Amino acid sequence: MGNKAAFSQAAQPATTQEIVLYPPKIGVVTFQNSSDPTSGAACVAPRATTYFNRRAELSSDVIWISEASEGVNAQNFRSPSYLRSSPKQIADDLGVNLSDSVEGLPRVAETVGRVRDIAAHSYPWTDFSTDWSHATLAASIAKILPGTGEIISSMESPLRQAHQSYSSVPDQRYPDGTAQTIYTLRANRLRYAQYICSTAVPTNAWISVPDVSRHSFKIDDFLDPGSPSLVEASIEFHTGLQEAVTPALAAFGSSRPMGRTPLRKWICQQELAWLVEHATVHITSAFMSHGSEPLSERHALPTALTADPVYALSIAAGLVAESHWVGLSNTTSVRRAGNSATAKFVEVASPMAVWLRAADRAYGFAMAKIVAERGFLVRGYGYGSVSFFGPKNEIGRIIELAEELGTCHPCLAAMEKRMMIGSEVNGMEG
Template sequence: MVQGHRNVHNLRGSDFFRTNVSQIGADLGLDMSTTNSAQVAPTISLIATRTFKLLAECYEWKPNELANAEKLHQNIRSRFPRDVSLNNPALERGLQAAYQTDSALSKADFIADSVFLTLRMNRLAHAKRVMSCPIPEDAWEYIPGVALPSSQRERLAFCLGHEHPVLAEVLVDMSKADSQYAALSAFGQKASSRMVLREWVSHPELHWLSRFAPLEIKSVFRSSRYVALPDTLQLPAALTSDPLLQLSYSAGLLAENHWMSLASDEYNKITKRKTLSSRAVWLRAADRALCFALAKKAVDKGFVVTGYGTGAVRVRIQRSELFQALEFAIENQLVAPNFGRIIHAGDVDAAAAA
């Protein structure tokens, strides 16, 4: 697959592509049980091989430059210039607090005749949408509470109606929030960790969070203006020139890792700590906003949403609801999972009886 890298530990792991092998199989509707590994291995291997071929084509890498990082998005990140330090500890703390990679709701228990599905948007199309969102220019000013309008209504209007990027210090009162959609916002709840106390939100998140949860704005950082993501950071032309590539699972994996490379923190060897750009915070917020909109539709459909992020929504449904989930996927142009391999003959009878 990658010459000279057979013994590299990161390729022996299951999550080099960020999406682990089990989830790739689930997206494709493959039986990933141990007894069936020999049957699915060629398909998984083909996807990996195509991804590496696209990787070499898109970034013009030599074989010894491929897969030389722990994860693919880190490998891609090495192609871009390092982010410039903000030299503002207070702003850096605000950005760290506003950064949320995914949203996890309270775990849904397994019940008889139910399945857990990952409903996924087209990765390449989603990457284009996320990266089309404007990002802040890193020229910030701090506006303390005494310099903001006195009433919270006016403060919210000041932030939401602002043409400049705003990073707001907030106090969110979930006890007075719309119970259904506020819980769906999963403010500070990530799949990979305990609930995080968040005190800052970015401009995009403030727009939709304020619709479902009462919040108090305490202070803000304001950037000089919004700018487009630089052309040098956009998806490679090899991924965008042919519309048919949106049908490629491998192209989707690569596109997802590309935007994630720009939306992740970066370890600084000089300061020996991780740094986070405003770009990363805004791109993650854009992703979560798009995923929240899809998750809200799933809740309105009656599905139990367990989490969302990175272009996907995770749900628990009854097997009798599989056809409803299929209709939902078609209506929202979702590409995974492969319902043709999930729906069994017995599910047709169950759907008819429901």
């Protein structure tokens, strides 16, 4: 009788207050063939790498990030851009080789696991199963943060046009006749996120100026930081010898390497400030805000990321910080009623998103100018990074450039070491 009572007491289910809901684990997958993602290697820290022949063999309670951009449609698989930086980029930052399933893949998985832990403790998640169901961590963070207020309908299109994310320099291809590769130099993610999040953004009190020519406005009136402006303008870049490369570097409206992008006629004050140094800007109409303000406490970076300067040394903390500001600066999809009974979704950019993106674009353009002045061919810039073509076997020049730009990723020393080992092996084979 006593044993039965004891069993009955032990078998009582826990109350909901006693059940702890943990965030899903995040792992990394490398496929043998990324165009046919079926078999490969997978790792979830702190476990060792496992190998699989079919994706169905992988655990269903793990969010798997892979290098495969297509064909991975299971609910728990994510694209390489889930953390904005791909597993390959994270491996380069760590100075390891992602294809090394013994040392490289576990190191990347360990970093990704720390991203999960930091993100889980930095935000007020309510239900991990839905909160973490989005395509990117940035989208998940954006959903959990408060909104930025209503946008008046007359400003929707101007703000959308003024919002430019990554800047792709048009008509850039691999240089002919030389052994070139693509380098991407990136600022410290956490410090860069702090820089972007220090941008003052407009208040939501705006006045419209439909016809600038009917008023006595000067260009400086639209550059007053105390009165943020959004202007409709045409741009004529200077054509002097020293400015010959600037129109391409500015990549105005060119946010994709290939294909068409929406026509841009609107510019925010942050972008206007550097464009006027390289072009003649003709302003036809404008919106002007009554003032600007820092990001609110609820939109600022979590103190879990900023409490100690040493956190900037953590790649995992940097990845969370990057996802934070990218989430704030992305457009959102809003349901709109159409002419018929069918509603449609349109992309909407908030003033905050436009201003943060413009701050990033201004920083990237300054980096790109330095890279071009050093004789390299720039491909694009954004997210605190610049990509360019450079010689394969001259890492020393790239390291010098990285020091000049103040960038710290990727780990160029590890790249140089691998190249030296490769050349030694080739020499021995010869």
